[in-house]
Amino acid sequence: MSLPLTDRPASGVRPSRRLLRGLVLPVLLLAAWELSSHLRLVDPRFLPPLEAIARTAWHEVWTGDLFLHLGASLARNLTGFAIGSVIGVAFGLLLGLSPVANRIAGPSFHAAKQIAVLAWIPIISVWFGFAETAKVVFVAVAAFVPVALNTMEGVSSAPAQLVEVAHLLRFSRWQQVRRIYLPAALPSILTGIHLGLIYAWLATVAAEYFMTVGPGIGGLIIAGRERFQMDLVMLGVVILGGVGFLLNHIATLIETRLLRWRA
Amino acid sequence: MTAIDLPRPAPARALPFRLLAPAAAGLRDFAIALALPALILLLWSLGSAYQMVPQQILPPPAYVFENFRDMLASGELLQHAGISAVRVAGGFALGASLGLLLGIAMGLSEAIDDYVRPLFTAIAQVPTLGWIPLLMLFLGIGEALKIVIIAKAALVPMVLNTSAGIRGVPASYMEVAEVFGFSRWQKLRRLILPAAVPPIFTGIRYSLTKAWTALVAVELLASAEGLGYLLVWGRQMFWLDTMIVAMVIIGVVGFAMDKILALGEARLQSWRIDA
Amino acid sequence: MAVRFRFPSWRVLAALAALACAGAAPGQAAAADPLVVRIGFASVGVDNRQFAGGSSVAIAHAEGYLEKAFKDDPDVRFEWYFFKGAGPAVNEAIANGQLDFAIQGDLPSVIGRANGLKTKILMAAGAHAPTYLAVPEGSTLSSVKELKGRKVSIFRGTNNHLAVVKVLAANDLTERDLQVLNMDAATTNSALASKDVDGAFGNWPLISLAQAGRAKIVYSTKGDNPAFERHSTVLVTEAFETAHPQVVQKIITEFVRAARWASDEKNFDAAVAIWARSGTPESVFRYDFAGTEPRYRNSPVIDPFLVEQYRVQARQAKAFALVRRDVDVSGWFDTRYTDAAVKTLGLEGYWTRFGPDGKPLGS
Incomplete structure (x- = not known):
């Protein structure tokens, strides 16, 4: 949905100049930040100088805590994502391939997906308790929705001619799925998985905020807020964005690689 | 969002039947669609009646319904929903209109796009949820926090879709405009904006969805009222029935908003094709 | 052409499933004799x-x-x-x-x-544990009665909550007369310190904050009605x-x-x-x-x-x-x-x- 963050139309301006232009605002902003922090225009408790954040980052890296938090977050992110997308693809295929299943479960699914994903947190906590399970389940639910949705759409977009050819060639059901539907749905499934990865990351952070405390980037941010350590909060937010960016980037790479292979 | 319905061959029946057929098919689809929820409801009722699921895991449906009725009757539910609606309306209006302006500016001017986009991307990259604790320290936990968070959530898709929509206006249009000697303003008003309306509308739809999700997030973290708070409250008091009611309402409102905008979008598309 | 393409999903699916199992497994492993x-x-x-x-x-x-x-x-x-x-x-x-x-x-x-x-x-x-009411440093609030219409943090569903409801009732107030924010102890502390709330009910963390000079305790159930005890x-x-x-x-x-x-x-x-x-x-x-x-x-x-x-x-x-x-x-x-x-x-x-x-x- 909000995928094309990094894409932008081609432009006549030289890339180096565009890069320079792009740096103007961030640099100005950071300079204003640094100045107001040092000149005490703003309470440094609210806006710690950049070097303080760097120091915090350095400290967190070397005490090992940062990697512990990051590792914990990524582990539950990827586990939940894997579970959610496997089930999502399976569910999407079922509904995409079987008109009966689609008519029975489709409307319920489309209705249930409208529940803002965060609203699942309380009931999942009650159902799955305080251990890692609840968090992973929540991440899986978040990843499941876009994957299932896109798989469904992808399968139903299989070209009608191909389906007819398959009928003429007397493909078995299994062959049809494997040779026609899946390849046709692949781009859409990959888009779904890509979105699933982004949603899973959001869900990981949400799980760490709202479920029980434990190691994780979300936990780090909450702890920072509770202790009124703005530098810790900011460090957490930067990591949050950085990891999201990297995941997005990796997914894009894999997606194009796979689709290129297909073509 | 959904796949296109292929036209079904009309059944060769008597005329009145043929006229009724679509309605009947719609009714049948509707009945089939309700089968699964009905089955779930049945299993749920049986499960709790025979104590197969403990009530602390899943309260009997009757409790949920009673709770819904009571909260509706006391006006509590409407009060919470109203507060949430006002917050979303405010945040969305702010975010979407800023997003529209920024998107138009970025779409029209490459220079502005070059200057703004990297910073915008960086801000958009951090999920709304990440901004909440940070902004809490700046803005406190009052209404301002809620409005800003919702506005941020609504702004991002609006900017992306608007700028892409304006960039996507076919070059041939512009050439025609040149031929007619349109002024800059005329080009904007007569060509670019109308051509960009559909993607902008898509942007509005995503904006509203995102705004609604952000509302739940911010009400879960810091609020004394609203539908998100109802969830927190229900959880604290172990009122699973309240939690389920709140979840369903959040879903229904989200569903309704999306459906209305989808209808509007469809209407817009057909109008454009007709024109 | 799409038909010639062999879908690679089975190995991928197997890998994903294995990953999923690896993530889920440690929870189950411990169920032995002890x-x-x-x-x-x-x-x-x-x-x-x-x-x-x-x-x-x-x-x-x-x-x-x-x-x-x-x-x-x-x-x-x-x-x-x-x-x-x-x-x-x-x-x-x-x-x-x-x-x-x-x-x-x-x-x-x-x-x-x-x-x-x-x-x-x-x-x-x-x-027989007491419950306290703390207000931010510099606040002019000095009694439970003055909380009317104010933003007050209560950790709902804890045993402080019932005590608070009783204290409020004794002051002719209900929760609805205040803007009650549900916050856990740690969140309450930062909200008091940043003056985001006008008051907070709770126990030790409030004393801790008061002793650090960042809040003051204006009411305690200790010495009040024993029915307010937790x-x-x-x-x-x-x-x-x-x-x-x-x-x-x-x-x-x-x-x-x-x-x-x-x-x-x-x-x-x-x-x-x-x-x-x-x-x-x-x-x-x-x-x-x-x-x-x-x-x-x-x-x-x-x-x-x-x-x-x-x-x-x-x-x-x-x-x-x-x-x-x-x-x-x-x-x-x-x-x-x-x-x-x-x-x-x-x-x-x-x-x-x-x-x-x-x-x-x-x-």
């Missing part, structure tokens, strides 16, 4: 320190009473859990079968029972109690031993030092216990007074619409284990037992 007793506290130390404070059971945990007592019984292991989400989170954990024992306050216990959690109350652990008890799930009565007895005996130690005036300094491992300064516990005898607060016995208090709390929780259904406290209390422990340790008569009216029994 009995793991899972004990949950409805509190957590400062900055998530895995210690509780202020009760005899907290001492039993911090000093390893159970681990020592079960040294010759390697098949029994203990896992201690501390819940930032306090009583409500403990209830969720019990509902999920993730806890066998819990140390929890009155209102959450009543809420749990109202929702059909099958537990037994075995022992008192932190009875109580906490040790609960066990019915399933665990039925399956392992000897283990339950041994655990309760150790808890009573800890209660005896903590009840001794001369051990008070040492007890406070142990509680301070939770990160809450010693001075906070001294403030909280000031004017009350350790023997009174740390008594483990379930006397008619405590049972009556729970009955009243349950009734009031219903009256204030904190629970939706009537809660029957009869059959909930099981005094056999504490009584046996008191006898085994030769402590008969050490703790005063109080009647339903709050007067000492047999006097």
Whole structure:
């Protein structure tokens, strides 16, 4: 949905100049930040100088805590994502391939997906308790929705001619799925998985905020807020964005690689 | 969002039947669609009646319904929903209109796009949820926090879709405009904006969805009222029935908003094709 | 062309499934012969320190009473859990079968029972506790009455909550007259410090904040109506109690031993030092216990007074619409284990037992 963050139309301006232009605002902003922090225009408790954040980052890296938090977050992110997308693809295929299943479960699914994903947190906590399970389940639910949705759409977009050819060639059901539907749905499934990865990351952070405390980037941010350590909060937010960016980037790479292979 | 319905061959029946057929098919689809929820409801009722699921895991449906009725009757539910609606309306209006302006500016001017986009991307990259604790320290936990968070959530898709929509206006249009000697303003008003309306509308739809999700997030973290708070409250008091009611309402409102905008979008598309 | 393409998904799916299993597996691996007793506290130390404070059971945990007592019984292991989400989170954990024992306050216990959690109350652990009202530093608020229309933090569903509702009622207020924000202890602290709320009800963290000069305490239930007191008890799930009565007895005996130690005036300094491992300064516990005898607060016995208090709390929780259904406290209390422990340790008569009216029994 909000995928094309990094894409932008081609432009006549030289890339180096565009890069320079792009740096103007961030640099100005950071300079204003640094100045107001040092000149005490703003309470440094609210806006710690950049070097303080760097120091915090350095400290967190070397005490090992940062990697512990990051590792914990990524582990539950990827586990939940894997579970959610496997089930999502399976569910999407079922509904995409079987008109009966689609008519029975489709409307319920489309209705249930409208529940803002965060609203699942309380009931999942009650159902799955305080251990890692609840968090992973929540991440899986978040990843499941876009994957299932896109798989469904992808399968139903299989070209009608191909389906007819398959009928003429007397493909078995299994062959049809494997040779026609899946390849046709692949781009859409990959888009779904890509979105699933982004949603899973959001869900990981949400799980760490709202479920029980434990190691994780979300936990780090909450702890920072509770202790009124703005530098810790900011460090957490930067990591949050950085990891999201990297995941997005990796997914894009894999997606194009796979689709290129297909073509 | 959904796949296109292929036209079904009309059944060769008597005329009145043929006229009724679509309605009947719609009714049948509707009945089939309700089968699964009905089955779930049945299993749920049986499960709790025979104590197969403990009530602390899943309260009997009757409790949920009673709770819904009571909260509706006391006006509590409407009060919470109203507060949430006002917050979303405010945040969305702010975010979407800023997003529209920024998107138009970025779409029209490459220079502005070059200057703004990297910073915008960086801000958009951090999920709304990440901004909440940070902004809490700046803005406190009052209404301002809620409005800003919702506005941020609504702004991002609006900017992306608007700028892409304006960039996507076919070059041939512009050439025609040149031929007619349109002024800059005329080009904007007569060509670019109308051509960009559909993607902008898509942007509005995503904006509203995102705004609604952000509302739940911010009400879960810091609020004394609203539908998100109802969830927190229900959880604290172990009122699973309240939690389920709140979840369903959040879903229904989200569903309704999306459906209305989808209808509007469809209407817009057909109008454009007709024109 | 698409038809020639061989879909690579099976290997991918297998890999994903394996990944999923690898992630899910560690949880299941532990279920072998040894009995793991899972004990949950409805509190957590400062900055998530895995210690509780202020009760005899907290001492039993911090000093390893159970681990020592079960040294010759390697098949029994203990896992201690501390819940930032306090009583409500403990209830969720019990509902999920993730806890066998819990140390929890009155209102959450009543809420749990109202929702059909099958537990037994075995022992008192932190009875007669006060609740405080703190306001930000520099605030002009000085009484409960002035909270009308203000933003006030209450950790809903904890045993502070019921006390607060009663205090408000005594001041002709209800929760609806305030803007109640539900916040856990840590969030409340930062909200008070940043003046995001006009007031907060709670216990030790507020004292801690006040002593650091970032808030001031303007009201305490201590010295007010004794009906505002909060109580906490040790609960066990019915399933665990039925399956392992000897283990339950041994655990309760150790808890009573800890209660005896903590009840001794001369051990008070040492007890406070142990509680301070939770990160809450010693001075906070001294403030909280000031004017009350350790023997009174740390008594483990379930006397008619405590049972009556729970009955009243349950009734009031219903009256204030904190629970939706009537809660029957009869059959909930099981005094056999504490009584046996008191006898085994030769402590008969050490703790005063109080009647339903709050007067000492047999006097």
